[in-house]
Amino acid sequence: MSPLPPVKMSVPGAALSEKHDGGSQSEEAERSEIERTGESFAHLNEKAILRKMDIRLIPMLALLYLLSFLDRGNIGNAKIEGLQEDLGLTDDQYNWCLTAFFFTYAAFEVPSNLMLKKIRPSIWLPAIMVAWGVVMTLMGIVHNFTGLLTARIFLGVTEAGLFPGVAYYLTNWYKREEMQLRQAMFFSAASIAGAFSGLLAFAIGKMDGVGGLHGWQWIFILEGIATVLVAVLAFFTLHDFPETATFLTEEERALVVFRLKYQGQSKRNDHAMVAQADDFKWKYVRQAFLDWQIWVNIFVYWGIVCPLYGISLFLPTIIRTLGYESSTAQLMTVPIYITAAILAVIVAYFSDRVGRRSPFIIVPLLIMVVGFSMCIASGNPRVVYGGVFIAACAIYPAFPGVIAWLSNNLAGSLKRSVGMAVQIGVGNLGGAMASNFYRAKDAPRYRLGHGLELGFIGAGIVASLILLVGYSTANKKRARKMEDGDLGRYTQQKLSEKGDKAITFRYVY
Template identity: 40%
Template sequence: MALDARTDRASSEPSIPEKHDVVHIEGNDGAEEAEDPIEAKRVIRKIDLRLIPLLMFLYTLTFLDRVNIGNARLWNLERDLGMSGYDYNIVVLVFYIPYIILEIPSNIVLSRVQPRYWISFLTLGWGLSVTFAGFCKSFGGLLTARIFIGVFEAGMFPGCLFLIGSWYKRHELLTRMAWFMVSNDIAGSISGLLGAGLGSMDGTHGYSGWSWIFFIEGAVTCAAAALAFFFLPPFPDDATFLMPEEKEWVLRRLKTDNNQTGNDGKMSAKGAIRSLGDWKILTAGVLYLAVCVTAYSLSVFQPTILKTFGWSSLKSNLLSTPPRIASGIVSVCVGIWSDKVKRRGIFCVSGFTISIVGNLLVMLLTNGNLRYMGLYFASIGIYICQPLVIAWCSNQVVGSVKRGTLTAFAVSCGQLGGIISAVVYPSKDSPQYVPGISTCIAFQAVGILAAVNMWFWANRENKLREAGKRDHLRELPEEEFAKLGDKHPDFRYTL
């Protein structure tokens, strides 16, 4: 069921200048909006080109700088810093503490300042932290650097999702989020190659290979901060790269799509806490946690699992890339399809189901080739769900406060999946890794239940609104009625 709002618009409202034949797009209420399809595509493409490639680049660097410690470990990191026992595990896990805590506060700041200022500041902050990590002389120094990397990276992912969600109609959103999250696959594919190349500088100017990994990758991130500062677009209300009539058209279509004629204001701690009482935002956290347990497991342990097939280290590393490429392609295709048909639930449940089948093949079979096929299914299914659950849950809320809270809260819950995946794959469980894979399957089953519940409830509520069961809200004062958001009787949830 389409999620178009039913706000009446005066015929005097400006639209994009007509240069071609005009078509009429009908909303839920039968009202028609004059729109030149070629001009509309041109403006959306203009937004896409200004926003998506830059955010993809920044998020690729985020992922690389987060996981490069794994590559650095291969180049005498522990020996040089006198690390032993669980020191390395502590350094890896400590990153997640500030990352989880600071995501909602970061989005509160982002809603109050220009994105280019805040995101460029975060980029420069973690770039410098990575760079200075290369100078560390002790375990304590590296631990401090990892904490600061977590502090600055905390706002990047939810901030990017928040910004993307502010620019597009609800059924244009998943395609863009799928493209954005392809950055994971890009970073995962090149991190090993970069680690090998930069680490080979071992001994140059008296620094070990691990230091050069941090120096070079950190310096590139610092340079990227300048790109963010000069080229990252603001929220639509403050856009300067659009012509005045283009900006007005964008703002009007966004308000119409969200059925929101009033501004719900900037994010605040009070507003975020109040938003966390919305069960749809809590469901977003459950769904993204269900995704990330498997997604992190595949990212971190896939080469290890491949090696248990009896393959060499080189072959295992090389063959960990094709499933990521395949999953990236499929996730974008499903995103385009889902936006086209304006449905989310069926794709979400299907993605979790496909991934469960793949995990079962990896866990239960012994033939290496068949288990490798299982990894394809596991990867494709879960990476269908990763952008999908964020887009779907974002479709169910209205306003910058709820949208900013939702993206930050969901990503925070997702990081718990990274911690869980780090402790459920001990070496003693090789080669089938039954406890770890069973944990992934269990969380995916919870994801299916949460998705079915969202799907069922959204369908029920839409039917009640069609039957006029929420029309009593029309008697509210005009100012309150305009700010009902997803409670508006004309608003329709995405199925």
């Protein structure tokens, strides 16, 4: 699980990740050892350990992602502060600057997650953060289309590793039934970033003329400097993996590791618990690229991320074209994002509580349909604002769900790392598409943009239903095989290597 040498733990069974030795120890003896290990942790307060992890991990991760989302989306705020006019950009050139970011952002996500397996998170994540903070600062001194386009391309390269890296990083600490709430707490920073961005842009825009710079230049410069400063702090505050967590006792570290290795097994066959594979083998990378569920999940991801980027990149512009002043438009984005952040955490709590993902994705997708339909159907500014409000309040709760859903159903840390990077990398090409949905010539109704969002949402609903049926069918087949005694055909090592394809593994749906 960790690139670092594991801490030696005296708790029985802490080293149960060792491969099956081909017969020197019987299956029955190994299962008994697992059961004894589980019992040795009975005196520990698991909820208290989770609270310690939440306090030490989530706030810093949320701050990192807040700055990431702030820095990639603040170009929308800069636009209505005069960026396009001052640089002499055509509408097509501006959209190219938005689009170019996502090509490099998508291309570098899988390599970044592979690097995360080799380099400690406390080094890799702050390092890429320093890099994009420098790029963001330099974006404040560009003078033309070429400069802005180049900066956006490099911003995509440097930011690529943060979100898939943190999404995977959390799976090395929390069990799958605990994941969505933590993903939501971390991702809700994006909602806060949206609100914060509007407030910051409103305040920084007043600096127009200071130092001979425009207000939009100060937006990039100050937010870039803030990113670098937080990155320096992150070098000293981020923890790597449970095996080396100094805020946990030796027994607590052993329990966290044990919980993660034996998750995802059939509740009716606890005696058949199988450790997830943690070693680096290229076959696990290949399996990730060939797994059907990842590619179907990407369509669900697009159904959420296209509206997400449509909202984050164009919301100030959409509101301004309804007849409001720039400063008012900036402030009117704030209540939308605050409400969306609160709802994301509430929905995630109930999703984890009931142990299901699909209902908490499909229902928000249907609500998005209502919101964007309101935007298309009416030219009344209040109705359009209400439609965007409703859509955003469904988008932000759904996004952590689609990330948690796939991570729950990929077993083996390397396959999960690569699979999540593929999902987020290819999925974020939806951002490249959404960057071109809202054309200036379509203002103020933006019917084409809203219509395209509805098309992707519809595809997301269909893909969600395909996954739901596929997972349910696979679980039933595996249950029948277990009842027929097929488990005896496999060694513990073979089951571990098969990961989420093992008959003992159960998909979450």
